[in-house]
Amino acid sequence: MTTIDLHRLTGAYALHALSDDENVSFERHLARCEPCAQEAAELRATAARLGLAAETAPSPALREHVLRRITTVRQEAPGTVGGPLSARDGRRARLLSRWALAACLAAVAALGGTAVWEHRRAEDAGERAHRAAGTADEIAAVLAAPDARTRAAELGDGATGAVVVSRELDRAVFVVSGMTHPPGGKVYQLWFDDAGSMRPAGVMDPRRSDQVVLLRGAVDGASGMGITVEPVGGSREPTSGPVALMTLPA
Amino acid sequence: MKEAVDIGSNPSTEPDLQGLLGQVALGDEEAFAGVYDAVAGPVLGVVRAVLRDHAQSEEVAQEVLVEVWRTAPRYRPDRGTAINWILTLAHRRAVDRVRSVDAAAARDHRAALLDRVPEYDEVAEHVEARLEREQVRRCLRTLTEIQRQAVTLAYYRGLTYREVAEALHLPLGTVKTRLRDGLIRLRDCLGVTA
Ligand SMILES: [Zn+2]
Numbered sequence: 001m002t003t004i005d006l007h008r009l010t011g012a013y014a015l016h017a018l019s020d021d022e023n024v025s026f027e028r029h030l031a032r033c034e035p036c037a038q039e040a041a042e043l044r045a046t047a048a049r050l051g052l053a054a055e056t057a058p059s060p061a062l063r064e065h066v067l068r069r070i071t072t073v074r075q076e077a078p079g080t081v082g083g084p085l086s087a088r089d090g091r092r093a094r095l096l097s098r099w100a101l102a103a104c105l106a107a108v109a110a111l112g113g114t115a116v117w118e119h120r121r122a123e124d125a126g127e128r129a130h131r132a133a134g135t136a137d138e139i140a141a142v143l144a145a146p147d148a149r150t151r152a153a154e155l156g157d158g159a160t161g162a163v164v165v166s167r168e169l170d171r172a173v174f175v176v177s178g179m180t181h182p183p184g185g186k187v188y189q190l191w192f193d194d195a196g197s198m199r200p201a202g203v204m205d206p207r208r209s210d211q212v213v214l215l216r217g218a219v220d221g222a223s224g225m226g227i228t229v230e231p232v233g234g235s236r237e238p239t240s241g242p243v244a245l246m247t248l249p250a
Numbered sequence: 251m252k253e254a255v256d257i258g259s260n261p262s263t264e265p266d267l268q269g270l271l272g273q274v275a276l277g278d279e280e281a282f283a284g285v286y287d288a289v290a291g292p293v294l295g296v297v298r299a300v301l302r303d304h305a306q307s308e309e310v311a312q313e314v315l316v317e318v319w320r321t322a323p324r325y326r327p328d329r330g331t332a333i334n335w336i337l338t339l340a341h342r343r344a345v346d347r348v349r350s351v352d353a354a355a356a357r358d359h360r361a362a363l364l365d366r367v368p369e370y371d372e373v374a375e376h377v378e379a380r381l382e383r384e385q386v387r388r389c390l391r392t393l394t395e396i397q398r399q400a401v402t403l404a405y406y407r408g409l410t411y412r413e414v415a416e417a418l419h420l421p422l423g424t425v426k427t428r429l430r431d432g433l434i435r436l437r438d439c440l441g442v443t444a
Pocket residue numbers: 006007029033035036
């Protein structure tokens with residue numbers, strides 16, 4: 001199929017009117033074609049209005065069935081976490097931490113002075129560059145720590161992430177690849193999960209889909225980390241559902 | 251159930267559903283009951299429009315609602331509103347069911363579908379959401395006959411564009427284009443933003 005043909009498929013795609021094969025190749029196209037992705041999202045939303053208009057009253061029995069069933073159905077993790085890799089599969093873990101390290105080093109090098117996870121408008125460029133250099137050192141220290149443990153996860157939509165924790169340094173580094181850009185005026189904010197309560201841990205650079213982030217603050221016994229979409233500058237507590245939740249390696 | 255009607259059309263209530271879904275993502279069963287009350291009617295409506303069989307529709311709607319619970323942690327607010335995410339899932343599962351039935355049943359189904367284009371009033375006969383229904387009806391009227399038929403067959407009957415082409419005796423390329431420009435016209439009439 002030619003590219004011009006593909007651009008015309010947004011309508012059929014939004015209506016689930018493509019065959020499975022066509023659907024797969026069109027989704028591949030969507031990942032590369034921003035105008036189609038935007039149009040497809042709008043047409044999906046339009047199709048949903050056709051659905052909303054068809055609303056019909058369900059029987060009370062349906063409510064009972066569904067609410068009973070969910071008590072026995074386990075929820076998916078935001079990313080399919082493969083368990084603590086270092087404990088279960090040493091070789092994979094080593095490969096992974098080497099991958100994480102390589103990715104980190106490449107990213108840190110590429111980022112140069114912009115590996116800054118906190119946007120403070122007032123600070124001048126010199127101070128920012130200084131802080132970034134400090135951040136790169138701290139990231140390297142966490143990755144090189146003898147007790148560094150890594151846990152990787154698929155974050156959905158083709159993004160993959162790995163969190164590296166050194167309990168001794170009490171710091172964590174998050175490495176992500178293939179993250180979609182947040183909507184305009186928004187950033188991804190990171191959180192430490194302290195037994196269910198979320199503690200802000202800095203924001204990510206909204207312009208980069210691959211990055212290495214030193215989580216702000218000490219790990220301090222946190223059991224997990226989460227990512228939410230927040231207004232630029234970040235929030236004190238999450239204002240939207242998590243894009244991803246990961247358990248920290250022990 | 252009254253509030254459920256407003257969820258898609260009134261932006262001020264949407265954040266509530268979004269917030270509830272966020273809690274559901276953290277395993278909150280009570281929040282899920284709230285989500286259920288807001289979306290079960292539209293979910294069943296979508297499924298029933300496509301499947302038409304009552305018992306099968308409740309079964310598929312149940313699967314969809316349980317899937318909402320199961321996959322809530324994967325919902326991405328930046329990719330669209332909660333109600334759009336849920337109704338897209340509902341439509342997908344209804345369409346999957348239509349297309350997965352065994353060959354003989356599928357032939358019967360297709361024969362019935364290709365028989366004639368359903369009138370909107372007919373597909374929406376159980377509609378509770380009057381306001382939404384009126385608005386959609388009004389906007390469907392702004393489409394050309396072919397656009398309206400193509401969109402209706404694809405969405406409310408779950409036909410592929412190939413089947414739509416067959417039913418309306420149109421070339422494939424024409425159907426692709428009509429599905430797209432028909433939906434674009436609907437989008438603009440309804441004032442939909444992604
Ligand atoms: Zn395109």
